[in-house]
Every structure is written in C-alpha cells, then in structure tokens.
Amino acid sequence: MTQPTHSMPMTIPAINKGISLKYSEKMNIPFAERIALAEKPIPELKPGQVLVKMLASPINPSDLVYLMGKYGLPPQDGAYAGFEGAGTVVAANAGMYGRWLIGKRVAVSAEPGNDGLWAQYAITRANLCLPVRKELSDAQAATLIVNPCTSVCLVDRARQLGSKAVVLNAAASQVGKGIIRYAKMHNIKTIATVRSQKNVKPLMDLGADAVLLTTSEDYLAQLKDICHQFKATVLLDAVADVDTPTVMSCMPRHSTAVVYGRLTETQHPIGGQFSVADVIFRDHKVEGFWLATYFGQAKPWQVLSLSRKVQKLFALGIFDTDIFGEYDFHNFSDGLEHYAVNKSDGKVILHPNAVSL
Template identity: 70%
Template sequence: MSQRPQQKMINLGYALNLADDANLPSSKRIKLREKPVPALKKGQVLIKMLAAPVNPSDLVYLLGKYGLAPNNGAYVGFEGVGIVIDANAGLYGKWLTGKRVAVSAQPGEDGLWAKYAITKANYCLPVRKSISDEQAATLIVNPCTSVCLVERAKQLGAKAIVINAAASQVGKGVIRYAKRHNIKTIATVRSQSNLEVLQQLGADKVLLTTDEKYSEQLANACQHYQASVLLDSVAAEDTPRVLKAMPNGSTAIVYGRLTETYHPLGGLFSVADVIFRDIKIEGFWLAKYMRDANPLQVFQLSRRVQSLFAQGIFHTDIYQTAGFEDFPAALDHYAQHKSDGKVILKPEQ
C-alpha cells in the first residue's frame, strides 16, 4: 500500500483548456495549473516526471478530436519518462519503486506534462541506463508504432511498403526497421529538404508529393518494388491517391491523420478500389495494441525497441527541450514544423 501522503503534494502542469475556435494555436489550448496529487488507487504508481515529448496525437487531443474524449482541466501528454517514487500496485509496484521508467498516461486520467504523474503500473517500462532521458521519453509511442507497423506488413507478406509523411519520427523508424527485415521502402514527403535526409537514412525511393510527375513516379516505384502495404498517417485524399498507384490486393494501414487536415474529422477511400481491386483498409492504434496485448508481449516489444535504441538503429530527433516557461512557444513550433524534431518538456529545466 502507498505510504506517501500524496494528498498534501501539489502538482504543476499543463492542463487541457478546451476552446471552440478551431484557429487557435496549440499554446492557447493548454493552461498551467496547480492541483493536489490524489491518493493512489490500487494498481497505480506515482512518478516524478523527468521529460515528456509532444506527439501528433497530443496535438489532435488538444483539438478535442482524438479517440479519447477530451478531459477539460486534466493534464495533457501521452508519454514520457520519470522515476517511480511511490506505488500501490503489489509486488510489481514495489519492484518499480526507485526505477526510471518509460511511461504511458492512463486513458481518461491526468496526462504527463506535469511535475508528477499517476498511471497504472503495467504502463511503466523500466529503461536501460544507456538511454538518455530525452530518448527514453520518446520510447513508447513512435518507436513501438514503427515496429508494430512493420511487423504487421510482414504478416501481410509485403516485399515493399509505401510510407507517407515519411520524415516523421514514425516514418524514420519504419525505414530503419524495415531495412533490417529486407523490406523495401518508398517514402513520400512534402518538403524538398527531406529528400536527402531519408535517402541517407536508407529509404529505397523518396518522392516529393508536390512534383508534377509524382503520380507517375509513385506508380512506377510501386510496380518496381511490388509495394503492397501503405502505412498511412496522412489519410484524407492521400489514401486513395496512393492506393491507386499500388497493385490489386494492397492494404492501407491507417494510423493517423495530419493535424492540420482535421477539419472535418474523417477519411476518404475509393469504393471502386475496395470492390473491384480487393483493396483493404485497416487501422492501427498503439493504445489498443498495448491494452489487448498480454504483459509478456508488451515486455518483449519494450526490450526490442530499447535494443534498437542501444544499437543506434532507432534515434529520435530532438529539436528543443523546454521548461514550463518556454514550453508553449516550443509547442507551437512543433505543431507547424514536426519534421524539425521533437519538443520535450522537462519540468525541472
């Protein structure tokens, strides 16, 4: 049982500040707020946060359009790293106490952009000492998604995959991890500056979506590499556009939609492709994967990802670390320039 008088502790963090104006920047959708740390419920641990990144999913949540209902006034932030300082979670919680852990927020509860966080013990993954706080803070959402997406492509028998918005951290992770499994990658980007970056990273083909010959180039690349899986974080018009260039029987795995296209929320696909070309569309959400997986599967995924970090195969690009004072401006920069790298909140900075 928890012995710490948590009700006397005061937390400080950025809470959701819902707004109806769709044009407001992300920084106007959060508010620095103090509130007491509640007592631990059974199965929970208390964590002193060291670092927490901003992910595209956080930006979508700030708009009130994520898969979880917005909890106005609750702290925001889906992942991070910290030290477990108290636990009410049996032997596992006792073992975690004092350890540095990568952590996911407990759905429906306070998030992690704060000095302290409470979550379930099984949402905590002990982190190797060799991994820095900044890298450990980004260990769960993007790297685990990259691994799971490539593993699903393998299950579908893909020899090659198309990855859109490929300059994202998930996209870069997919390129690195797919290369280890001899799966070819066709990366699409919107910025000329990302072409050479992804080529050096090991993508087999990098295409600029604004090129006037893009559709022809994409069709040729899909035919050459026999790309049968699309890893789709753009959605909207891009899903049918890319699938049109791919062979019959291809599958789109949709795992996101670019924040700036979230008005209205939704996606598009070609009914004719689904009926006559046997095109399939499925979704992936890491939170559901981790919820449905057994503890051994989650532990094995964590070990695999940390090993890839240790080998330098996975590495998250960091644009800026910020304390509470500088965080709103850094948040707005990330919202407009995601490919620059992650913004990391460090409460003690």
Template identity: 45%
Template sequence: MTPADDMQALVPRHDGSAEAGASAAAPAELLELRRLPRPRPAAGQLLVAVALAPVNPSDLLYIAGTYGLPRRRGAAAGFEGTGVVVAAGDAATAALVGRRVSFLAGASGAWADYALTDPASCVPVAQALREEDAAALFVNPLTAMAMIALAAEAGARALVLNAAGSQLGRMLIALACERGIATVAVVRRPESVEPLHALGATEVLASSLPDHAERLGAALAAHKPRILLDAVGDQAAADLFA
C-alpha cells in the same frame, strides 16, 4: 525526497469531444497551466516525477477534442513520458520506486510535474538512454510496429511512406527493412535523403526537387507498392497513386 503536495500541469480548457465542423484552434488556446493537487497512487499504481513528455499528433488531437478519447477538463493532458518513480500504491509495486522509466500515463496525464501509471504501462530504462528517446518509447514505436505487422500480414513486398524523416517514419523504415519489405520514402528536403538511405530505405525521394514526379513514377514502377502509409493527408499524398 518527499513529493510536493501540489504540481503544475497543462490541462485542456474544455472537456468531452469537439462538435463536428468546429473550427480548429491553436494548441495554446486549448490549454491552460494550472496548479493541481499531486495525484496519489492507489493500489496497483505508481507515481512518476516527470522529466520529459513529448507532444505527439495524438496529443494535439486529444486537446482539440477530435481524438477517440474525450477530454477531461481539469486533468493533465499528455499520453507518455519519462521520469523517476517516486511512490507506489502498495507493496506489490514498490520495487519500481527509484527507477527511471518510460511510461504511458494512466489516471493523470504526462504534461505535469507528476503522473500516475501502472507497472504494465512502464518500462525501466538505462541512464544512458537520452531523455528524448526515453520519453517517446510507446506511442510512435507501437504505432510503427502495428503498421508494419499489418503490411506483412497483407503480403506487402513494398510500401510507400511520406513524412519519412519523422521519428515515426524512421521507425517504419527500420522495421520494414527487418521484414524484407522495400520502402519508397518521400521527404520534403534533399538533405534528408542520405540519412534515410543509411537507415535502410530502398528509395528516398525529395518532393521539393523538380524531377520528383519522374523519380516517383520510376520508383513505383520498379517496386509496385500496394500500401501507402500516409502521415500527411494532403493533395501530395493523393498524387502518390494518381
């Protein structure tokens, strides 16, 4: 099937980085749905018909202008996704045409009908893999791998993580378990406790329970973690080591 000549895309309303101290706006106020010309792959590039693209915290920081990369007005946002390769820029990359892939977006973002990537930034995935999982194969997994590698290099025998029921939190628990690092996992809801125990978490504490502070103190005393992986950044996170 020949790709359409244009596409729908979610693009930032502003370019560059936000000024320091600028008030935060809702994501919907920072984006607009536009029709753009379909990107055409150059040599070494691939064109992906996007099936699904996630919304990660890094995406929200990007469209707000507070990420490490400046916004590009008129170019689609979105760092990763999944879809089918429909065109290649040269014969060297043509072998991936027709393949279902997970990808990191390159010259054009993933929040669009089509996105550009390159062979080094995409991985063919089996049809049996859920789209929700295939779309999130890069940003959170690589973040989790880097965090646990740094913790292991620092000689950590235990660590604390909050927001432990998130996709990133679950990955951190599994990777820490493989490395023999004990995890004190903090969640908000009691119903998240058992699934994380089943995943391998050493301790799982629900912060909404009245005995949370007591249980947290006992867990910290037992495991003596020296590393906190903080995904929240609020006073509750600061209180973990108070």
C-alpha cells in the same frame, strides 16, 4: 484502500503542477492558447496505479490532435495533457510489480481518461510503465513508447501481410524514420513520400529505397511505377483523408492501407476517405492501428518483449529520436508552437521538474 508502498523514504508533495488543456471548439487559435499552467492536489493511488516523478515528456502529433479536440479520446477541460514520457516511480499501489518498480526509471504512457504526463508528477497504471536501460538519456527514454513501438508494430504487420515493400507518407516524422531503419533490417523496401524538398536527401541517406516529393508534377506516375516495381502492397498511412485513396490508386491489387494517424489539416471530425471501386474491384483493404489498443490487448510478456526489442534498437543506434529542443514550463509554449508547424525538425521535450533550461 491499500496504502501505497515504497522501499525508501520519499517526499511526495501534496500539490502537482502541470500543463492543462483549455479546450475550445474554435479551430484557428494558436496551440499556446489551448494550454494553461495549473496546480491541483495529487490524489490517492487507486489499486493498480503508480506515482511517477516526471523527468521528460515529448510533444507528439497525437497530443496536438487531442488539444484540438479531434483525438479518439474526448478532451477534458482542465486535465493535464501529454500522452508519453519518462520518470522515476516514487510510490505504488500495484502489488509486487508496483513495489519492484519503485525507484526505477521508466518509460510511461498516460492512463486513458486520467491526467496526462505534462506535469511534475503523473499517476498511471503499473502495466503502462516500462523500465528503461541506463544507456538512454531522459529525453530518449521519454520517446521510447509512442513512435518507436509504433514503427516496429507497423513493420511487423507489413511482414505478416507478406509485403516486399511499403509506402509511407509523412515519412520525415519520427515514426517514418523508424520504419525506414527497422524495415531495412528485414529486407523490406521503403518508398517514402514527403512534402518538402529538404527532407528528400536525409531520408535517402537514412536508407529509404525511394523518396518522392508529393508536389512534383509527375508524383503519381512515379509512385505507380515504383510501387509496381518494388511490389509494394502495404501503405503505412499517417495522413489519411484523401491521401489514402490517392496513394492506394497507385498500388498493386490486393494492397492494404494500415492507417495509424491523420495529419491532414482539416476542421472536420475524425474520419477519412477511401475508394469504393478499389475496395470492390481491386481487393484493396483498409485497417487501423492504435498503439493504445495494442497495449490493451497484448499479453504482459508481449509488451515487455516489444519494449526490450525497441530498447535494443536504441542501444544499437538503429533508433535515435531527433530532438529539436528541451523546455521547462516557462518556455514550453514556444516549443509547442514550433513543433506544430515543424514536426520534421525533431521532438520538443518538456522537463517538468527543471528549474530552468
């Protein structure tokens, strides 16, 4: 094996500390009981991989779904969790690009099938590391990939489909807020749906063209009226299950649901529902979006272009991830439990190498 290279002396410990998954098929146990602080040796880098000293890593809805064993990747008991973060590349076995990355602060995604990023050090593929601008804090850099890139890709897909307006559920999420900001830049109207009254005014202030409360008695009537008024033919769907056909039933003919998550509280395996009648007689379509698939299929220049676009939006203040709290290993479980039931409060950020926060 080619030995990892580095451009400056760096001390790399033999042992890595992180938050590992304690997988259980029981569904109604606290998230804090699904994780454990663990230590394991740092393995040698395989070709194409880099070693990153982690600076910050957020909790995303996908992390919660993974901890429950309902994500698209099977849970690995004892594996470090965490799909996204930011850190400094300290060693590489990945050719010229890997050597160039050494010493650089990067936004990073976990390599599917390997340990995640809720750890002091993480091994991932070099092409899953994106150098970040100095203007971004570690916490903001750690949230660069999953939510902002998803927001941009979803709005760009709506543009490809020719929609003049989009419906977005779970709109108070970080992806939802990013969609509202980015869609406004492209003159696409946004119809946001939320479950809590406290989220209505903030989303209107953010620039949403309409915010509907799903608990209102006339919610569906309001939704149908405004969907036809705005000619909203794309649903950006983070909830799935029965919400997909419910919302689509209020939308015009030839509408498309782009499903990118499933926040529905259910114990059933991954899945969803759709209206067969709407698909047949109203030409409704359902498609999926997973950022990991996008990165896997995109050309390197497309990924770098997306990264530059998103970072520019951060620098301009158009994107700005809400941060609820920043934690170290000792109090992370408190932040995890809070985020599990208060996602709209903002991100919970883990600082794996912090001594104390």
